Amino acid sequence: DTGDYPKLHINGFxxxxxxxxxxxxxxIGDAYRxxxxxxxxxxxxxxxRVxxxxxxxxxxxxxxxxELSTGDILMITKNNYFWVEGFENLDFLANGEFVEVMRVKGEEVMYGFRFCNVLLYHRDYDIEFEAKIIMDVxxxxxxxxxxxxxxxxxxxxxxDYADISQKRLRYKKVKENPYFNALQVKYGYAVTCHKAQGGEWRNVFLDLGYVQQAYMGENFYRWLYTSITRSSERLWLVNLPDDFVALPKI
Structure with a gap:
């Protein structure tokens, strides 16, 4: 029985x-252009899937x-106060915000992790800033x-600070270390609904994936509503199962 699936009225829109x-x-290529x-x-x-x-x-x-190129869109996945200290009207880089790579300055391996030095542009605040990002994420x-x-x-x-005798001062040095404060980011072309909350785009491509009736509860409907309403102009439903499509009225 497929009666429990939500029916989306998409014909005529x-x-x-x-x-x-x-x-x-x-x-997607057409939308980008x-x-x-x-x-x-x-x-x-x-x-x-993201x-x-x-x-x-x-x-x-x-x-x-x-792996990283000029023009790449990145999404910040953890609040960061280190790289924009001193900028007016911007206290920190927030989880879920997007930045664009303006220049890739080179990679390095330190402390068992891979890092990349980059110049980034934050469109919402119209600022450029230099940062290290941690590539492992x-x-x-x-x-x-x-x-x-x-x-x-x-x-x-x-x-690195083993020569400092006081633990409190060693801890302070770590907190001021640029590698420890490296930005944690993901590519920003596709996101989960959780990361998309609060955002709005002209073009939204929504992939429901495989959905079992057993998961058709309140959380799924909230997810579906939030995802659909991220679009301000156009919505694409990718691989939408027939069970979700309302039959046109005769």
Whole structure:
């Protein structure tokens, strides 16, 4: 019985389009050319699918072979106070905000992790700033460093200050260390609904993924509503199952 599936009335709406996965790449490319990357987003239900979309868009739409390139859109995944200290009207870089890579200045390995020095542009505040980003987070299926990774980074940085006798001063040095404060980021072409909350884009590509009736509870409907309403102009429903489509009235 498919009666429990929500029925979406999409026929007759020029700003809502149902597409298959094979059409997705061309449609995203058209949206980028028409409105720009900053006005286009893919929303999916899992971090695993989001990673697949981000990698696919970089490879097949933007044709980027380097792990990080000028023009890449990144999403900050953890609040950071270090890199914008001294800027007026900007106290910190917030989890969920987007920045654009203006220049890639080189990678380095320190403390058992990979870092990249970059020049970033924050469109919302119209500022450029230099930062280190931690590359190990880019491809993981979790938002940032794990607790174990964070503890390891802290311990490895702390070793650099072993000559300082007072633990409090060593701790302060770690907190001021640029590697310990490296920005944690993901590619920003596709996001989960949780990360999209509060944002709005002209073009939203919504991938519901495989949905079982057992999960058709209140949380799913909230997810669906929030995802759909991120779009201010056009909505694409990617691989939408037939069970979700309301039959046109005769």
């Amino acid at each position: 020029a700003d809502v389009k149902r597409i298959t996965g094979t059409e997705l790449i061309d449609e 028409r409105d720009g990357m900053e006005e286009t987003i893919v929303i999916s239900r899992s971090n695993k 990673n697949a979309y981000n990698n696919g868009i970089r490879n097949r739409v933007l044709y980027r072979e380097e 880019l491809h993981t299926e979790v938002p940032g460093l794990s607790r174990a990774q964070n503890d390891l980074l802290f311990a490895n940085v702390m070793e």
